[in-house]
Amino acid sequence: QKEVEQDPGPLSVPEGAIVSLNCTYSNSAFQYFMWYRQYSRKGPELLMYTYSSGNKEDGRFTAQVDKSSKYISLFIRDSQPSDSATYLCAFTGANSKLTFGKGITLSVRP
């Protein structure tokens, strides 16, 4: 079983749609759950992080964690063309290493 699995893409949605991105993980030592956004030819940037089960909102973005099911999601409301990017889930435990999903490329059509 892979340590992290991320829903494959690519994903194309119309502007204004609600987007749901998902990852599962198997390592119980993971303590922090993150979503990174990576624009083409750029480095990843941290979008959101959380460390507990439940929902965390930041503007149009909601991060959801279910530790019992080892499942995390990122929801994007009212998606915009500027949200077009690759989204990576990432996990870390007590050490400094980040373990990433493969990423999903999102395209929001005007």
Add this chain to the structure above:
Amino acid sequence: NAGVMQNPRHLVRRRGQEARLRCSPMKGHSHVYWYRQLPEEGLKFMVYLQKENIIDESGMPKERFSAEFPKEGPSILRIQQVVRGDSAAYFCASSPGGVGLGYTFGSGTRLTVV
């Protein structure tokens, strides 16, 4: 604050040559991490360094790859005798502390081996 600076942005090497990738962390950050992104793969951890120390190199290939973060100057990722399979984007990140949060990534060096 210029952020994490990586150079060169693009590097082309012939098989068998050496590749040197440089990373200057953000001001005030003393922890540096290198990740590799292969085509169709996610980012994979390679090595974690502090000034003059390698803290965790569990993700580094056993041969041809080395990394350093000297007291003065940028961190260097060195790949000797490059092969086509080394073609990838190499990202450096820095943080003020040794935890998985607070990373800032650079824009990467894209290595192409021909």
